[in-house]
Amino acid sequence: MLRPPTDTRFDIRPDPAGFSVRDLATGETLIIAKVRQCGLSREDAEHTAAVLNQAPDDASRTTH
Structure with a gap:
């Protein structure tokens, strides 16, 4: 079970096709492996944000 994050960097927001991870x-909007994280189910978006909010700082950095 995931613990609540102490420092929230990623959040979810509704979008026209579902939910986005911001x-x-x-x-x-977050991009993972060249895929924009939008149009997700609420469950998938919440899980992705929760996992990344628990990652060490260097693992959660995004590159563009």
């Missing part, structure tokens, strides 16, 4: 540091 990087609060950049204000942009």
Whole structure:
């Protein structure tokens, strides 16, 4: 079971096709392996954000 994050960097927001995972540091939709994380089910978006919010700082950095 995932623990609540102590420092939230990733959040979810509704979008026209479902939910997006947003990087609060950049204000942009998260991209993982060249795939924009939008149009997800609420469950998938919440899980992705929760996992990344628990990652060490260097593992959660995004590159563009």
